[in-house]
Amino acid sequence: MIIETIEDRFMGENTYLLGDEKSNKCAIIDPGASLIDILSAVRNRKFTVEYIILTHGHADHIANVNKLKAETNAKIVAHENEEELLIDRKKNLSVRFPCGPQEFDADVYVKDKDRLELGELRLTFIHTPGHTPGGMCIKVGDHMFTGDTLFAGSIGRTDFYGGDFKQMTKSLNKLKNYNGNTIIYPGHGPSSTIEIEKLTNPYMG
Template identity: 35%
Template structure:
């Protein structure tokens, strides 16, 4: 599996072109659709996937879908409140992108196992394939997703990050912004949510 990171847009969103043989999926096409199409290198785009529906992760969705006919996938919990999730965008000087109606990714999509990891948004997902996990804005190198935006939930985020820490420690984390890391590194030393926090969470929430 080949992973190409393309940093796009004014918020430096990580878009990923993930390929196996002649097939590719684009994860979080935040902007600059033509760059992402070039990154395919002539290979077939079989799906476009958003880890969540904040505007900076979906700005090029319509462009890719129109150019290739590939289906678009996002969790229905985000789609139901898409406009509300992005109500802050105009105050930051951004328009809310118009999107095609997404399909539900379910629990398995192409090479990916799909994990529902809410908290940053209600419909945030993480995608696990091979030695990689694409975490969107749930888990970063040395940080975790914001929950002060509309419909964020810190308790849900904590549970989601703790769920990610149950994955093998060698998995490479490809986040929505910033450099990659590993599950093991974040479980050991993330200053916001680490394995110790997860242990305390399990003890205080027995049901």
């Protein structure tokens, strides 16, 4: 399994390349980074993009979904509760961002505990509302992409459209139950582990 981080220079958003070396298939998670940088990472590893997976629908995470879809014809995957944001440029905040208005529909809408195969990798989706109604984490073995639900030392904001601190608290409690050795890859900032966050993150106490 290959995990490569491609950081957006404007918002510090983490786009992730998740690849299966045996099949040369990959998914791009939250393509908010430069399209040139994303495609360069894909080509350097000689991967084929099968999926564009969204932890949530805010502009800094979806800025290059439409362009990446046009380049790769990959299927867009999101949680079913996130459709409202994806199809509305005001709710997903893209009208305020340099990327310009972004609106689209996912090809595949998933639910909590749904699974997806990427070559020999098995992805499990975990619904974690709070930052947005359809926010989700993506677990692959002992690795978890947490979007703007859980950061190293902090959590995502809950004051945007659809945010809910009570829901965020429930989502964080759900994440506490996972193995402490699980490595988390947040939507912004450095990676961490569930155990480290339980010990040091004031929102995970």
